[in-house]
Amino acid sequence: MPTPLLVGLIAVVALVVSGLAGSPLVRLLLAPNRHRRPGGGELDPAEVLRGGRWIGILERVATTGAILVGYPAAIAVIVAIKGLGRFPELRAGAGVSERFIIGTLASLLWAAALGVAGSAAVSAVV
DSSP: OOOHHHHHHHHHHHHHHHHHHHHHHHHHHHGGGTTBOTTSSBOOGGGSOTTHHHHHHHHHHHHHHHHHTTOTTHHHHHHHHHHHHHHHHHTTOHHHHHHHHHHHHHHHHHHHHHHHHHHHHHHHHO
16 A cells, blocks of 8 residues: 555656756757747847746646646646747747747657656556
C-alpha cells in the first residue's frame, strides 16, 4: 500500500521536470530559426514574444497537472488561453507565429509525456 507521500513525491517530480526541463528542449527545437524571418533576415526585437519562457513553464506544469489529476480536457482550456492571449502578437508576423506553433506543440508534447509517465508511475505503486 503506497503512502500519500510517495504519490505526492511522484507528482511533484513530474511537475518540476515538466516545467523546468522542458525549457531547454523547446529552445533546442527553436534554435534553427531563432529570431529569423522565414524568408531570411532578423526579426525586430518587438516581434519576439515576450514572457515566452515563463508562459511555457506554466503551460507545461498545468498540462502535466491536468493529466496527473485525470482531467486532460483542461489542456484545451490551456491552449485556448495561450492562443487568445497571444493573438494580437501572432497576427503581427509570420516568423513569430511559426515559433509560437513549434514552441507550443513541443512544450505540450513534453508535458503530456511527463503527465502520462507520472500517471503510470502512480498506477504502478498503487
